[in-house]
Amino acid sequence: EPEVTQTPSHQVTQMGQEVILRCVPISNHLYFYWYRQILGQKVEFLVSFYNNEISEKSEIFDDQFSVERPDGSNFTLKIRSTKLEDSAMYFCASSGDRGRPQETQYFGPGTRLLVL
Amino acid sequence: GENVEQHPSTLSVQEGDSAVIKCTYSDSASNYFPWYKQELGKRPQLIIDIRSNVGEKKDQRIAVTLNKTAKHFSLHITETQPEDSAVYFCAASKRDDKIIFGKGTRLHILP
Numbered sequence: 263e264p265e266v267t268q269t270p271s272h273q274v275t276q277m278g279q280e281v282i283l284r285c286v287p288i289s290n291h292l293y294f295y296w297y298r299q300i301l302g303q304k305v306e307f308l309v310s311f312y313n314n315e316i317s318e319k320s321e322i323f324d325d326q327f328s329v330e331r332p333d334g335s336n337f338t339l340k341i342r343s344t345k346l347e348d349s350a351m352y353f354c355a356s357s358g359d360r361g362r363p364q365e366t367q368y369f370g371p372g373t374r375l376l377v378l
Numbered sequence: 379g380e381n382v383e384q385h386p387s388t389l390s391v392q393e394g395d396s397a398v399i400k401c402t403y404s405d406s407a408s409n410y411f412p413w414y415k416q417e418l419g420k421r422p423q424l425i426i427d428i429r430s431n432v433g434e435k436k437d438q439r440i441a442v443t444l445n446k447t448a449k450h451f452s453l454h455i456t457e458t459q460p461e462d463s464a465v466y467f468c469a470a471s472k473r474d475d476k477i478i479f480g481k482g483t484r485l486h487i488l489p
Contacts, residue, residue, distance in 0.1 A: 295476065305414075305422060305467065307476040318476060353421060355477075365410035365429075365473050369421040 264288045266370035268354050274376045275344055283339045283373045285354030293358040294337045295367060296329065298322070298350040305353065311337065312358075344377045351375075380405040382470050384480030392488050397455045399483045401468035404449070408470040411444060411451050412477065416465045425466075426453070455485075463487045 267286045275281050287294050296308040310317040311329055319327075328340045337356075341348055351374050355367040381404040391397045403411075409430035414422035428435045428442045428451065435442050441454045455462055468480040 297477075304481045305477075305479045307478065310476055320476075365471055366412065366424060366427060367471075367477060368424070369414075371421045 266356055266368050268370035268373050272374045277377055278343050281341050283352050285337045285370055286335050287337055287356030291356035291358055295355040296339045297353045300350045346377050349377045380478045382478050382480040384468050388484045390486040391458055397458055399453045399466055401480050402450050403470040407472055410471045412469050413453050414467045458487050460487050
């Protein structure tokens, strides 16, 4: 069964550094999402992406964040200048086959980001 | 804004007993309600979902109910087993839209 994959599984960075989190959504899916989960808390929506542009973003997704789909398979989340409070698990998700949009979102295994 | 409330935050049940987790949502336009199970350090795994045109759905030991009028939905797990121990998240969504998660219920199955 196809799965969403994410790299790296863990990332440790210094405050102020840039990080890029990578995701490979399920092929043929059209809708892509990033969520984050601070340790012990709920999963929070960051951004959705469709047709090569952002569909919606949350208040968390400020100017320090950006997303990109540089080719036909990867979907990246960049944090330009990391802050301590960016430490969290970041999940990528995808949904929606062509011509048959689906609500069901499939989550990747996550990238645990630690900002020191 | 859109919000999903989930209760209880922690639930302990004896193995073999039933567990019930309840959620409410605020956005009346929500029409899709997935439930995710998350084990420690792992991704959220979809275990069951229900759409707004259905009032109840069952899959083996798991069932979900939806009351659109009251904006309530619930997860029922019967004959609980040790492997059911995890954090369970309810969520609400509209088609092709972001998922709004509840705060989670930590379910402990006691031997």
